[in-house]
Amino acid sequence: MQASGFLPILKRIDQSKIFQGFVIFVIVVSALSIGAHTYQLPLWLEKSLYILDFAITGFFLFELVIRYMASDSNKAFFSKGWNIFDTVIVIGSLLPVGGSTILLARLLRIFRVLRLVSMVPELRMLINALIKAIPRMAYIGLLMFVIFYIYGAMGSMFFAEINDFLWGDVSIAMLTLFRVSTFESWTSIMYETMEVYPLSWIYYLTFIFLTTFTFLNMMVGAVLDVMSEETQLMREQKQAAFEKQQAEAGIVVEPKPAVATEADIAKLNAKIDELTELLKAQQK
Template sequence: MKTGTIFSLQRRLKEIDSSKWFQGIVIAVIILSALLVGAKTHNLPPEGIVVLAILDVAVTVFFVIELVIRFLAYPKKSEFFKSGWNIFDTIIVIGSLIPAGGSGVLIARLLRVFRVLRLVSMVPELRLLINALIKAIPRMGYIGLLMFVIFYIYAAIGSIVFADINEVLWGDVSIAMLTLFRVATFEDWTDVMYETMAVYPISWVFYLTFIFLTAFIFLNMMVGTILEVMSEEHENFRAESHGESKQGGEPASRAQIEALHAEIAELKALIKEGTLTNQQSKSS
């Protein structure tokens, strides 16, 4: 009886946690928490500060209750912390329990700011974007490494050739890399180019080739990598939400589906042919 009561309570908590109205309340409270953080940055009368403090305590208590409901709704409690999002939410909620006064005031305020990020863990579409970005980081790392090599080569060349023109911008390799970052982001880069062109008229080749490599090629490679991973994540999410089967860990492709349809059509034709043959043999 006791075990049945526990299962019944767990099932009820699971229904509450997965219900749309409860998710909507959680999102509304997260938005309220974000508004409270912004309101505290303004000059408010003492009455307003008291109201904000009461609301902040209410929000913290709600987050604790919501986290407890999610934890108790899990069939196996040990699996709760296998999810990175659950660990993230737990850290944010526990951090919100730090008193806002005393030596921990700065940490408490910062953790209350990060409560806004709980919106990411609550909305599946936002989790999809973050997961895609995290999975794209290893691929982008190689592109970033190649970009750093190009930056270093051009910075060394610029420091050797242009140091006498403007030591502030080209004094050494590290400063030259900062200047090239300014060029790559198109922040008044023409002023830098015209200054060196006054001494070396052909130095425009240096800037144009650098911009072509960094701003056009490498940046587009970064964007392409993110879009590719995001497309894969969307396809996996669509397959999981529709309960589609996966082969080799990936959703079934259109070619696989068409091949399956062709095999089914062949089987139907064979069955029909066998049925007609049996009918003819019986009639004869």
């Protein structure tokens, strides 16, 4: 799809740390300009910001075209989800700010700040880990819902007469329990029910231990597990990209010598002892 002579040049530009750093700088400037639009500014500054916004949109389009032309094929470019995301954001930013599309255009310009995620590999890794952890978190969330429902039904049955506003039915009771799980003035709720049921503190403490301490740590553990997998994958991709660059440059890397393990050293020492015994026997 591209002229073969320009492809290496475009790839060098796209992979250049200076160029990527400048793109990140423009994204930050774009975020600041979006925030500046929310203030009451002089007319001359408003016009300057509109000119700056037009220049930023043009640069983003230029950067996206370079990345597209530096890819090996259309399939290689659009097979990456972050490229599709950037394409939608940049094309959406080309909508004129005015008329019936003014709200959509402004929203898409705000979403340009998210391009910072697509430009920084570490941020991409975090987002990918979070997305991949969603199925595991969904099962934990389902189990949490079951616990909330059981405790909500129990609370509605026991405490509705004490405070109908907080425990009137199971849905309201679940909202109250969500407040308890976030520790938002939960002691006042507990002391209110303890005036009628002195042992109701057991209800609250067991609920807090199950939800806030146990399930929340399970959520964190699921995310950390996926993050470790994504970190290992990112290291392997960097190593593969580095080896590919060396192969394209004609650099041959000698394989690293194998490192002897403790078991290998023990076997070698045993062989040496056997040979020493044989030599002594022959001398005798």
